[in-house]
Amino acid sequence: MTSMLMEAVKIELGATERWPDNVKLYQQYQVEQITFPDYAACLSVKTFLHMCGLQFTTELKVNAEEMSPSGRVPFIQLGPFLVSEMEPIIACVKTRGFQLCSELTDIHKSEMKAYMALIGNTLVNAEHYLAWFNKDVFDEVTKPRYGSMYPWPLDGILPYMKQREVRKRLASLEWTEKSFEEVCEEVLTCCQALSERLDKQDYFFGKKPTELDAMVFGHLFTLLTTDLPNREFALIIQKFDNLVNFCQRIDQKYYKNLNNDY
Amino acid sequence: MDEDVVHLNVWPGEWDLPSADPNCLATLAYCRFSGVPVKIHKDVNPWRSPSGNFPWMKHKDISQTKVTDIFSYLRKQKWGSDFNLSVKQSADAVAFVALIEERLLPGFLHLWWMERDTYTNITRPFYNKATPLPFKFWIPKRYYTRAEQTIYIGQGSQNISQADIDTKVYRDAKDCLTYLSHKLGDQNYFFGDMPSSLDAIVFGYIAPLLNAPLNSNQLTNHIRTFCDNLNTHCCNIKREFFPLSLEEQKAKEKKKVEETEDTEYPNKKRNMILAGVFALTAMITFAFVHGIISIEVIEEEDPS
The missing domain is CATH 3.40.30 (Glutaredoxin)
Known part of the structure; x- marks a missing residue:
């Protein structure tokens, strides 16, 4: 592949x-x-x-x-x-010759990869957990949306097949054993680390954006703005002012002149 | 006070390491760094550990079996080597632990469980020897399945072939080692002169790679050629925090002497005796057949 x-x-x-x-x-x-x-x-x-x-x-x-x-x-x-x-x-x-992190030192590049892994390892799994295993979210949001484009009876079957696939993947990473509280704690740790790293800077590594900034924005902005029956993750993120401001800044800068066409 | 001792059950050691399992090794290292009064048990009965996994920490009435949980529990008890880290450094530590879990772990598991040579010569014999009797029939198998799942299900989806995943996990693991090496730079430990939880976890993974009698493999070679500072880091921790006790050293030397004596002809005496017996029988049979020796049966005359 x-x-x-x-x-x-x-x-x-x-x-x-x-x-x-x-x-x-x-x-x-x-x-x-x-x-x-x-x-x-x-x-x-x-x-x-x-x-x-x-x-x-x-x-x-x-x-x-x-x-x-x-x-x-x-x-x-x-x-x-x-x-x-x-x-x-x-x-x-x-x-193709386009790179955001070309000016970073080796140490900073390594750190950037580490934070990207943190998001991949924590936030992404937590999102899947919330979307597919939280009963309210699954019944009210994930299931109808995932099946919405398919005719009956596929719209009922496919979400469950997908759910099984996600369960298998999360189980292999030992995430299915976690309770929702534990998952929230993971998200909190992750946000705490991100917030401490960002501190008062414009971007994670100084004045210029990197792929880490893109990734953080993608995940946090989605969690902040998606209307879900369970807002637990958004509430956690909102505890960290600098992360919320960071999302707004990027939103302003890159999506305002696109008429908010995400 | 007996109450204040942390009991730790870990997989036994091998190859001069206090334990052969990366998680146990990391926990032991963390305890040594921070001077936790710890009592180590090498009893790995999976029915006694609450999750069936090791390391299993028991302190007063609290049990923990996951490395990160053990670390955070010890930290809450004011035992820890991370207190002198700045907030940003703690954040970095969290991120790098995630990096190791996501990038290095699959490749590491692949090397120990999926590579046929390593599995049959090192991993399997080790777990067979270490696990007590009824459990050894299924525990190694269970670990094998778990490793397989982490590698193949955790990494890919049905559209990706197994061979592609194999290359991907090794590439990721090597990348991860390079990143760690950059982060370490020429410092003694990841965050300056004091070891931290990240050092413990990195040591847990690197030490078995460098100390076990592995065949030539991508990860060890990568560390030796491109990440020499990780190699030094691991040796330093081993020398400073896990020096062999005098008895162990003597035992090791004795074992070494025995091995050098034995390895050339492991069953020298037995073979010599067998060969002697065989030669003698052959010669006697030959002599009989050719009539060189003959046995005459003389009936003794009845004296009466």
């Missing part, structure tokens, strides 16, 4: 234009269909591309998940290549 694809992309580097006009980002329908963990991932990638100043169009597809080479959204189509998920997309964009 990604590894082989990346080799191919590297070979292709230099042969074609740096960033073609017709780059497309695929995801599910934004208003009706997409679930919020997927949406957070999409928003991270979009913010990252905006930060790099790259043009792309968003394509909405019912079966974006099945179209993706790794089975997860979002994925971008760049010339003849499909690249999915945050890390490979960052690597791919780098081979």
